[in-house]
Amino acid sequence: xxxxxxxxxxxxxxxxxxxxxxxxxxxxxxxxxxxxxxxxxxxxxxxxxxxxxxxxxxxxxxxxxxxxxxxxxxxxxxxxxxxxxxxxxxxxxxxxxxxxxxxxxxxxxxxxxxxxxxxxxxxxxxxxxxxxxxxxxxxxxxxxxxxxxxxxxxxxxxxxxxxxxxxxxxxxxxxxxxxxxxxxxxxxxxxxxxxxxxxxxxxxxxxxxxxxxxxxxxxxxxxxxxxxxxxxxxxxxxxxxxxxxxxxxxxxxxxxxxxxxxxxxxxxxxxxxxxxxxxxxxxxxxxxxxxxxxxxxxxxxxxxxxxxxxxxxxxxxxxxxxxxxxxxxxxxxxxxxxxxxxx
Amino acid sequence: xxxxxxxxxxxxxxxxxxxxxxxxxxxxxxxxxxxxxxxxxxxxxxxxxxxxxxxxxxxxxxxxxxxxxxxxxxxxxxxxxxxxxxxxxxxxxxxxxxxx
Amino acid sequence: xxxxxxxxxxxxxxxxxxxxxxxxxxxxxxxxxxxxxxxxxxxxxxxxxxxxxxxxxxxxxxxxxxxxxxxxxxxxxxxxxxxxxxxxxxxxxxxxxxxxxxxxxxxxxxxxxxxxxxxxxxxxxxxxxxxxxxxxxxxxxxxxxxxxxxxxxxxxxxxxxxxxxxxxxxxxxxxxxxx
Numbered sequence: 001x002x003x004x005x006x007x008x009x010x011x012x013x014x015x016x017x018x019x020x021x022x023x024x025x026x027x028x029x030x031x032x033x034x035x036x037x038x039x040x041x042x043x044x045x046x047x048x049x050x051x052x053x054x055x056x057x058x059x060x061x062x063x064x065x066x067x068x069x070x071x072x073x074x075x076x077x078x079x080x081x082x083x084x085x086x087x088x089x090x091x092x093x094x095x096x097x098x099x100x101x102x103x104x105x106x107x108x109x110x111x112x113x114x115x116x117x118x119x120x121x122x123x124x125x126x127x128x129x130x131x132x133x134x135x136x137x138x139x140x141x142x143x144x145x146x147x148x149x150x151x152x153x154x155x156x157x158x159x160x161x162x163x164x165x166x167x168x169x170x171x172x173x174x175x176x177x178x179x180x181x182x183x184x185x186x187x188x189x190x191x192x193x194x195x196x197x198x199x200x201x202x203x204x205x206x207x208x209x210x211x212x213x214x215x216x217x218x219x220x221x222x223x224x225x226x227x228x229x230x231x232x233x234x235x236x237x238x239x240x241x242x243x244x245x246x247x248x249x250x251x252x253x254x255x256x257x258x259x260x261x262x263x264x265x266x267x268x269x270x271x272x273x274x275x276x277x278x279x280x281x282x283x284x285x286x287x288x289x290x291x292x293x294x295x296x297x298x299x300x301x302x303x304x305x306x307x308x309x310x311x312x313x314x315x316x317x318x319x320x321x322x323x324x325x326x327x328x329x330x331x332x333x334x335x336x337x338x339x340x341x342x343x
Numbered sequence: 344x345x346x347x348x349x350x351x352x353x354x355x356x357x358x359x360x361x362x363x364x365x366x367x368x369x370x371x372x373x374x375x376x377x378x379x380x381x382x383x384x385x386x387x388x389x390x391x392x393x394x395x396x397x398x399x400x401x402x403x404x405x406x407x408x409x410x411x412x413x414x415x416x417x418x419x420x421x422x423x424x425x426x427x428x429x430x431x432x433x434x435x436x437x438x439x440x441x442x443x
Numbered sequence: 444x445x446x447x448x449x450x451x452x453x454x455x456x457x458x459x460x461x462x463x464x465x466x467x468x469x470x471x472x473x474x475x476x477x478x479x480x481x482x483x484x485x486x487x488x489x490x491x492x493x494x495x496x497x498x499x500x501x502x503x504x505x506x507x508x509x510x511x512x513x514x515x516x517x518x519x520x521x522x523x524x525x526x527x528x529x530x531x532x533x534x535x536x537x538x539x540x541x542x543x544x545x546x547x548x549x550x551x552x553x554x555x556x557x558x559x560x561x562x563x564x565x566x567x568x569x570x571x572x573x574x575x576x577x578x579x580x581x582x583x584x585x586x587x588x589x590x591x592x593x594x595x596x597x598x599x600x601x602x603x604x605x606x607x608x609x610x611x612x613x614x615x616x617x618x619x620x621x622x
Contacts, residue, residue, distance in 0.1 A: 078473070119572065122500035129508025133480070133515065140473065140519045148519065155516045159509060179572055344562040345452045348554045350489070353456045355550035357482070360463035363543035367535040370526040372472045372518055376479050379510070380463060383486055386502075394493040394568040402498050402568075403578055409505050410590045414597035416510045420517045421604035427521050433472075434527055 005108060013114050014095070021094055025254040026056035032303045039307035066243035071142070074240060078141035083241065083248035086134025090252035090259070093127040096120040097262045098182050100272045100287040112288065113182070120181040121173070124263060125166065128218065132158045134252065135220075135227060139237035150236025153314065154220060154227035160321045161217035161224075167329035168210035171336045172200050172267045185271030199270040206332040208268045213325055215260040217317070219253065221302060223309040224317055231311075261298035262291075269294045350391035357384030371426070371433050375419055382412050448564075451492055458485035470526045472518050476511060483507045494569045 030045065030052065037044025045052030070079065097120075100112035117123055132155055139151015173179065176187040190198045201208045217224040228236030238249045265271060274290030276283050312320065357380060364377030386405045393401025423433070430438055462482035466475045483506045490499035517523075579587055 078477075117496075119496050119500050122497075122504065122572075126500055126503035126508060129504055129512075130480075130484075132508070132512055133477075136512070136515055136519065137473075137477075140515075152516065152519055155512055155519070159512050159516075162509070177573075344446065344564055345449050345492075346562050349452065349456075350493075350563065351554045352551045353459060353489075355554065356460055356547050357463050359543045359547040359550070360460075360467060362546070363539045364467050366539040366542075367467065368526065369528070370472050370523065372514065372521075372523055373466070373475045373526065376466065376472075376475055376514060379506075380466065380479060380482065383483060383506070386498075387486060387489060390490050390493050390495050390498060391563060393495070394563050397568055399568065399574060399578055400582075402495050402575060403583055405495075405498050406501065406575070406579070407583075407586060407590055409501060410594060413505060413510055414590075414593050416513055417597050417601040418604070420513055421601040423517060424521070424605045433521065433523050 009108075009110055010114065013110075013112075017094060017114055018091070021091065021255060021258065022251075024258055025251055026060070028254050028257065028299055029059070029250070030056050031299070032306070035300070035303045036307045039304075060247075063244055063247040068243040068245065071144075071240050073143045075141040075143065078137045079240075080245075082134050082138035082141060083245045083252075084134075085137065086131060086252035087248040087255070089127050089131040089134065090255035093124045093259045094255070094262070096123045096181065097259070097266065098185065098271070099262070099291045103284055111182075116180070116182060119179045121169065121179045121184070121267075124259065125162075125169075128256070128259070129158075129162060131252070131256070134249075135237050138241070138249070139227075142237070142240040144240055146233045146235075147237050147239045150227045150229075150233050150239070154237060157217055157220075157224065157226060157317060157321075160318065161214045161325070164210055164321060164325040164329045165214035165218060167326070167333055168207045168214060169267065170333050171204045171207040174333075174336050174340055175200060175203060181266050181271075185266055185273070188270040189273050197270055197273065199268060199273075201268040204268065204332070204336070206328065207336075208264075210325055210329040210332065211264060211268065213320075215264065216302075216305070217321065219256045219260055221253075221257065222306040223312050225311060226314055226317055229311060257299060257302055258295065261295045261302070264298050265291060265294040269298075347391060347395045351388055354384045354388040354391070357381075357387065360384075369434050369436055371423055371435050371438070374435065375416075375423070379412060379416070382408055448492065452489070455485045455488040455492070458482070459489070472523045472526070473515065476514050476518060479514075480507050480511050483511065493563065496569070497572045497575050 033055070034044040034052065045055040048054040048058045070076065095114040096117055098111065098113035098116065102109045102111040104110075135154040135158075136151045139147045139149070139154065142148070172184065176184040178184060178187075188197075188199050192198055192202070196202060216222075220227050226236075227233075228238065230236075233239070238246055241249060271294075272287035272291040274286065274293075276286050278286070361377045361379075361381030361384060364380060365374055368374050368377060386408055389401045389405050389408070393399060426438060427433060432438065459482050462478040462485065465478035466482070469475045469478065483502060487499040487502040487507075490496075490502060
């Protein structure tokens, strides 16, 4: 493939993925408000457009036109940089996520992924671990005790749960023998006994549980949303932020949720594998549809949990992470390793 | 193609910056960060030599350096917290008494 | 001739040196910490140029993502302020900065003079995770196990050091350790 076709294809893919991601972020917010509303016997947004479908657009316009306040005693360079760090690293990690097989256009084969790196999983882990700085620096630079507490909690929580997250992924890595997300998905093709799909969730249920818990903590979502616990910390690390800077934290949070959901889909739920049928054009689009459907299911689970569970106390959160989740992930890792060696 | 010596010079500059930071800084946390900078400079020359001689052991060594740096950071920061708790200062010049 | 490889090397190298110098110039520890993170990220880029992809990933995950988070956490926790200048620091600056310059120039001169013509191609020695894992668990098994004991000792040491003395009531999480 000539280099210029490669570059043009990459630019187009990046634009499409970014557009889809930002739209997905906006509509995840809408979905969350709608679903939680119905769970609490309310309607959620209904006024803007049919079923409130234009609500995200209205919110976006509102964020743009709000006054952009910078409180007087903040440490300005970091106060401005923190939301950028958060949103940039949240959006970057989508670059290595594959969402389908390669498609062939004009005689060239284009993988449905912005860039295919053979250490894709490590790239995602690295980028998300840098994302912690956005939250931590926002909390510190705001010069506000609630923000500082939120930032401290966030950094301690994310560093602690990152270990469980990493260890829960190692089980999957042992089974697939690769860091490449594409190869991990390829291993999950086919079925057990002819009807159970060969997804890692059936081989590694404990690892999936650990991943689920750690992912909720990493994305600061209920029941682990201590960094922004509104009943005790006003709004945690983003107390002092307004207008677009606040919207950036909001976008980062939901983009992180989507990354985590995509990663769960790729590692545990078989990626884009699913029943394929129909005419060729449908056959080409169905993998992407299955991938989207699984991500949607995972996001729905997020919202469902938010509507169901109360928030943990901070000491409970730390005790859960270090005394329960970490040993569980380690035990799962040891058992997996022994089974693989014996087999 | 980049000459090996360029990598070594970069690594030397980073190491020298680390040494200087260790000498001129008075905040104990920054001094500690200078040590990390020195370790990073050394890591670069390990990887560059590994690539030059085609011996993978150089990369493994970086792995060990990182592990030791992590252990050192954990213990060192714990010591800093303990020092701050008793002296209420992070300035190394003021931590000059063996006994309070 | 400026090849793409050399340009990338110089770009990452410039970020490294700028970050390292900024670490020295800044007087607030959090700015120093952030410039150190920039150095580490740029070094990860240099490792990628050398083909050490696994080391580059580890550099970002372990160094920038865990160790430096710990530093930032402690700076936030202790509310470290701007560094004070004392008599000692003035003497150190007068001796230290010329010392650093002389040292760097000397090292650069010696290395450039005596290194011969050894060159490193881009991605000269690919370090795939599989090979590194193989070496780690066969050739380097004993050092690996010893470092794991070291980590264990460090965890216990950190917990003992950072936890409050038993007389006062326990409060909050103690310093967390991550390897």
